[in-house]
Amino acid sequence: MATARYTLNKGWSTRFYVIGSVDDGWAAWLRVCRGGLIHFIATDLLPPDAPCWPVSDSKCRCGKHAEPTRWRALHLLAGIQLDRLRGEGAEQEKRAYRCRYDARRWHFTSQAEQTPGPWKGTAEDL
Numbered sequence: 282m283a284t285a286r287y288t289l290n291k292g293w294s295t296r297f298y299v300i301g302s303v304d305d306g307w308a309a310w311l312r313v314c315r316g317g318l319i320h321f322i323a324t325d326l327l328p329p330d331a332p333c334w335p336v337s338d339s340k341c342r343c344g345k346h347a348e349p350t351r352w353r354a355l356h357l358l359a360g361i362q363l364d365r366l367r368g369e370g371a372e373q374e375k376r377a378y379r380c381r382y383d384a385r386r387w388h389f390t391s392q393a394e395q396t397p398g399p400w401k402g403t404a405e406d407l
Contacts, residue, residue, distance in 0.1 A: 282384065283318070298336065298385065299327065300350060310336040310349060310385050340383040347386035351377065354387035361389070 282298045297318040298310050313321065317331035327333060341347055348354040354377035365373040376394055380386035 284384065299333075300385075312336055336385065339386060341380045341386045342382050343380060343388060345388045347380060347383075347388055348377070349385060349387070351379075351387055354389070358389055 283295060284298070285293055285295045287293050297313050297315060299313055299318060299321045300310050311327070312334045313327065314332055317327055317333060320326070320328045320331065339347070348357060358374055358377050361374050374389040374391050376392075377387050377389055380388055
């Protein structure tokens, strides 16, 4: 994943992130340099000498439980839905969606899927 942000002081700042597969048991995002990302895309592995930084912070301001990947969110959602089938009349989560503040986070909602409206933000929101 690549993200970009514009600031008046530095101009465009691009950052690159990778996450391993579920089979590897790697569940956290890593920030990498451009060369590390290109190598990861080609081989599914990070070069041993590539600098990388664990991502411990989040821009998510929702305060909701979050999962790092869509696969993990859907897997947990299926378990939640099975547990709720045993309960009586509880509102259940229907889908997982990407956090609007941090693209590396996935949340759950009990609302039906809605088609997103037109973009109303500004360049600073990106």
